[in-house]
Amino acid sequence: MSDVPPDGSGYFLYHSIGMFPGKGTLIGRALTDFSSAWGAPDDSQWSVALRARGQFIDSWRALINAPAGTLTHAENVTSALYTLINSLPEAHRVARKILVTADCFPSLHFVLAGMAQRHGFELHTVPLRPGETWVREEDIVAHWTPEVGVALLTSVTSTASYRCDHRTLIDHGRRMGSLIGVDITQSIGLFAFDVAAAGVDFVVSTSLKWLGGTSGAGILYVRAPLLEECAPELRGWFSQSDIFAWNLDGFRYAPDARRFDTGTPAILACVGTLPALQWHAAQDAKTLLSHNRALSARILAAAVSLGLSPASPVDDRRRGGSIMLRLPADRSAVVLAALRAEAIYADCRGSTLRLSPGNMTTAAGVERLIGILARSAR
Secondary structure (H helix, E strand, O other): OOOOOOOOOOEOEOOOOOOOOOHHHHHHHHHHHHHHHHOOOOOOHHHHHHHHHHHHHHHHHHHHOOOOOOEEEEOOHHHHHHHHHHHOOHHHOOOOEEEEEOOOOHHHHHHHHHHHHHHOOEEEEEOOOOOOOOOOHHHHHHHOOOOEEEEEEEOEOOOOOEEOOHHHHHHHHHHHOOEEEEEOOOOEOOEOOOHHHHOOOEEEEOOOHHHOOOOOOEEEEEOHHHHOOOOOOOOOHHHOOOOOOOOOOOOOOOOOHHHHOOOOOOOHHHHHHHHHHHHHHOOOHHHHHHHHHHHHHHHHHHHHHHOOOEOOOOOOOOEOOOEEEEOOOOOHHHHHHHHHHOOOEOEEEOOEEEEEOOOOOOHHHHHHHHHHHHHHOO
16 A cells, blocks of 8 residues: 555546545534534424425525525435426327436436336437437437427536536527426536526436535535426425414415425534535635646546546546546456555546546545556556
């Protein structure tokens, strides 16, 4: 094993969990403070808990410029998407198509495929072209017809780090009369996303990846005129304006995003993620992106000299924050073991090495990465 400490300089997993300076300490402090309040023998627990959840929601609202009452907490992107599709008026889904791409996050495809028959829609998946790693906009447009009731776009793909052309696709979708959603999981925290400027109907995301939050801290945003039409099947006492309205025959959905809440809410993920959202809000967005771009450029240049072809775009305008490199067959485990031995942390999907340099990754860490790839990837 190397004497190189795991200080974050060789951390390339911002497409996975994400990191920021002092993360463990700050999350630990937040959870400790919460446990003290939750464990106090008084009646303050729920005021503390719901205040933390509200701060989480407000932090996310500020991050994507979501109006008050349009965003709520969800456990993950899969449950958020299920809740949204399940709640839509039938005109948007029954005997209609829901459009996704073959490079979407697989979990979202899984849930939609399982819902299709019961909810009466056709799941239409835009395929990859042979030998390519991301779906082209022109292919999405060709498959996106007026029969599409809902389209789900992936802002940045998890397998190729392809950054889609939101404007072209959203403008086309509006002409088709479709509802448009975006999964911003692999982009938010590095690239800005403004729901008002984008003009989308819904957004799903997690607080992991470039934000560096915890698992269980997802979100669902729904545009105000649409959410008023939504009637989630999974509902509970927190789906109401007055959570203590317990007349069994008097249930009424809250007029805002609270209608997507269900029973007693999970709080710990919101508490554990607040330090990440607060840290990110204090950073300069241009500095974070320029740091990523400088380190990414060095990796791409080295990949050429090492004979490793990228599976992600080389054009900064079309690439997210990650670089995917094709490894020779059967080298993935060898490469990852060699990297880990030198405190370099990355992962593979099949024979594709995924590298995401972020705020703690350093130029020295990149050079260590390149040196190990030179020895082990060929």
